[in-house]
Amino acid sequence: MQQIKSYIEQNKQRMLDELFELLRFPSVSADPKYKSDVLKTADYVAQKLRDAGADNVEVCETAGYPVVYGEKIINPAKPTVLVYGHYDVQPADPLELWETPPFEPTIRDNRIYARGACDDKGQFYMHVKAFELMMQTGTLACNIKFMIEGEEEVGSDNLGPFVQVNKDRLKADVILISDTAMISMKHPSLETGLRGLSYLEVEVTGPNRDLHSGVYGGAVANPATILAKMIASLHDDNNHITIPGFYNDVAELSEAERMALNNAPYSEEEYKADLGINELWGEKGYSTFERTGTRPTLEVNGIWGGYIGEGAKTVLPSKAHAKISMRLVPNQISATITKFFTDHFLRIAPPYVKVKVTPHHGGEPVVTPTDSVAYRAAQKAIAESFGKEPIPTRGGGSIPIVALFEAELGIKTVLMGFGLDSDNLHSPNEKYDVYNYYKGIETIPLFYKYFDELSA
């Protein structure tokens, strides 16, 4: 442990500088205009893996953005850890809400502000630096493989095929991912589940052109009004989702599980104050942790139609659109939910509009075991570096690929995230605490130590 701390101490600044360099790449996978930046990011990650001591480093082509692979096999008899992360980031808009530019990392009160600071550049790069540390201190106790992709924020469409054709190369005993959050640094936690996702875009078309709202208003259906009515109907008065069959496969938690979940430290007042809201909202009969961790949801991620420029335009729009995503829980199946939504949305479309539903992407929910060797290794690592046992929690986010790894590679995952819910993931002013960055680099080597010991 002393060895770890002193190595970090001696290389503190460089480890931060390298992360900053990584954060300066605007690797937004959703927007084609950043294509060359995303590709440059992949090359940078590959170079850093080589520098840290990885062998067989390769920027692996896919139908989309490449997957960066690298490995260090110290002894075939030792357990193997497959580290997964993603070098792509969410779009940064609305840009005007950033206090400092999203791709010019800045430190304010010991926090790194930048798009990707936490999700996931700051978190996956801890593993690159922890790997360097273990190589330099000769303490690498397991074989290690890196698989850093560039399409997580757009659904990882091409990682499935990549995994299928690289099954041998990806053989491992556990997949280790830092792309989730802890309750707080005072209350370290380990996520034991992730929600799945079904993301769609809907288009409602009324008249074949924008119309003068005076000449036609009152006689022709307004697609924005109709879309509003359709969206409004998707939740009932208890905020249950009204799509037929939506809850069919939802696994209800046992009373014990609910108790455990709700025992995690939580202050509704602090939660509301942080978000600046007066009242919480959600599905009747469930707590906040249950709502975000164990219940499926439906959110409007974006809505637009008609004139949205400055000033006033008296138009009856031809079209209105919305991006809608649903978070799924065990044992919902993404494709099934996508079909349920599509069928329902088309069914409730009134005759005076035309409705189109286009699926974007999806992913399956997962629950990770809490009795595995890997989970216990993570527990011990955190207990040692934080001086406290981690609390098991359910994450509300989605890493669609986790379910795929289990299906394709037959490997379970450990979600050892060092982020915080307040890190503004997917929001303006995304940040990652400098403390958490170093704490992760300090904790990760302990995981390898205990994973090796407990596997013996």
Add this chain to the structure above:
Amino acid sequence: MQQIKSYIEQNKQRMLDELFELLRFPSVSADPKYKSDVLKTADYVAQKLRDAGADNVEVCETAGYPVVYGEKIINPAKPTVLVYGHYDVQPADPLELWETPPFEPTIRDNRIYARGACDDKGQFYMHVKAFELMMQTGTLACNIKFMIEGEEEVGSDNLGPFVQVNKDRLKADVILISDTAMISMKHPSLETGLRGLSYLEVEVTGPNRDLHSGVYGGAVANPATILAKMIASLHDDNNHITIPGFYNDVAELSEAERMALNNAPYSEEEYKADLGINELWGEKGYSTFERTGTRPTLEVNGIWGGYIGEGAKTVLPSKAHAKISMRLVPNQISATITKFFTDHFLRIAPPYVKVKVTPHHGGEPVVTPTDSVAYRAAQKAIAESFGKEPIPTRGGGSIPIVALFEAELGIKTVLMGFGLDSDNLHSPNEKYDVYNYYKGIETIPLFYKYFDELSA
């Protein structure tokens, strides 16, 4: 009449070229970035009035865009016609839907395609050319005054003050406006009413920042979903507007008026085919003409919130917005309806969001008399040039200033419009038929002739 036709014949091309020059100015009053273009347009109009023979032409400063004034007093004993029009135009977006650029007027199958071709450059410029014609042929039978403003499309906020301080200069016996439509060239008509307007913008705020829809989704109200629910609640199942008090002052038509209105030629099949819709929508118990001409409406002119760029972003937005306008009928009062809407919208806001309502602009509805000398003069002029008596109709649009003229100047208005509902006002590919342009220039001098005769 022969004299009129031959003058038009001899000057056909020039009259079109001048309109094209006028249409090339992108005089979008709603968008500040066009400010200098709007101002240039005013100067062009002033120059053309001078060229046509107007005296005391002036580009009159206001708190906003200037009003262009010009006059020709031939004989104080003669009746005076005050011509109103506007040189500003609606925004042209969505640009990608225009077949040819909005500010590069183009003729296709004898139609002039350009923003403002009909609303209102093409229509008010007919009056400038008809005035030139009467001057050149020595047939001007009345005194004439022009008042061409530049803020009609944004509510004419500064025309009220202008009219108040220019009461003497604007003294007249009738206001003549061409900014409305006929049923068709086969069925010439005269609008006898206009709807009023109340235009507002609403903002719904949930959390104080965009959130990750996985981390927070299900526990925090989504402002886009809430806005959809609020908008959806503004119409009941019969498409009546649910705002308390909204219909209090609505004047119901007599059976006779309804009959007259519904006797106007109308084919529901053609109406639907033109708009590409399968079914009409509207307030239960009323016909299309009643819905657009005699009933108040509420339309979403624009809605936006969250991520509306390419691809997918799993965000729970902080804010959602909508531009909402209501068309008013006698005897609704714009300010009252604005207050009713605002009070209602704030009242129905659930406690987990904050709601802001900002009024944009408004205007009062009007009904013009059909027994006045001026109306009969317009009837005779149209009957002579079209060979058919005009059908009285109720227009669905708004020219807020008409009610103000009546209140401030005590002058009634004649709405002698030559447009068509299919001219795509406020839409991409706005057009004005070349035939209608010349037909207007031909009809207007006849109005002066008969207005003079009937006033005697």
